[in-house]
Amino acid sequence: MDDKGWTHHISPVRSAGAAEAIARRLGELIGARILVGGDRLPPEKRLAELFGVAVMTVRHSVAVLREDGLIETRRGRGAGTYVVADVLSRIxxxxxLHPYTLADVEELTAWRIAVSGEASARAADRASExxxxxxxxxxxxxxAAVAEPxxxxxxxxxxxxxxxxLSGSRRLLEAEQGIQHELTRLLAGHPGGTGARSMPDxxxxxxxxxxxxxxxxxxRAQFTVHAEATADLLLPFVQQPTGTAASH
Structure with missing residues (x-):
């Protein structure tokens, strides 16, 4: 199937601001690597059914993503709308255009520890074999992929x-998608080296x-160590407050 089952991550949106919400949701699925370069989106009619909106609303959303360079519409053989092959470069x-700051990384790390740390704890308690x-x-x-960003x-x-x-919480899963989207945005330009990705933490x-x-x-504790190690990897690449250097 073209959608690889990812459409179960979609639910109806409210009519007010629906086009923006749909564009944001699809962009988040791309950022979370649920949709990757070369993946084909369903036809606009099907997307409209999934989101519970009119086709014209979806058309506006798709236009936003196309203008951002995240998707492309092909004509002729293999016609359809696809995630662009070099989507990470585009991200x-x-x-x-809007670089992350030290405060952004610190806030993201706190968000990860709260959400992903709890998900890890619940997974330890609930995961099946x-x-x-x-x-x-x-x-x-x-x-196996540490050498390929x-x-x-x-x-x-x-x-x-x-x-x-594995946590069994839909809300934690949806929050994790947002977190992975943010991490992709941070790492797209500065993925770090193989050595950094191979560090135990x-x-x-x-x-x-x-x-x-x-x-x-x-x-939960091990996830905190992991999240803080990721923050240390990112800090050299973000904007620092004037006159301030990162210290760890």
């Missing part, structure tokens, strides 16, 4: 989204082991 260009097996597969995929970003996002799914073994061990408190 990096858009992010550069099948869910844990899938987590191990995703962890291995992320570890784009592949690693996709695998890393997929792992954290799966942990959020950047890898996921300790976090996965805590979840596998059914230890919610340890899972």
């Amino acid at each position: 990096g260009e858009l992010t550069a 099948a869910g844990l097996a899938r987590m191990r597969e995703l962890e291995s995929a992320a570890d 784009e592949e690693y970003r996709t695998a890393d996002a997929g792992l954290h989204l799966h942990i959020a799914e 950047q890898l996921h073994r300790a976090l996965a082991a805590a979840i596998e061990g059914g230890d919610p408190a340890l899972a």
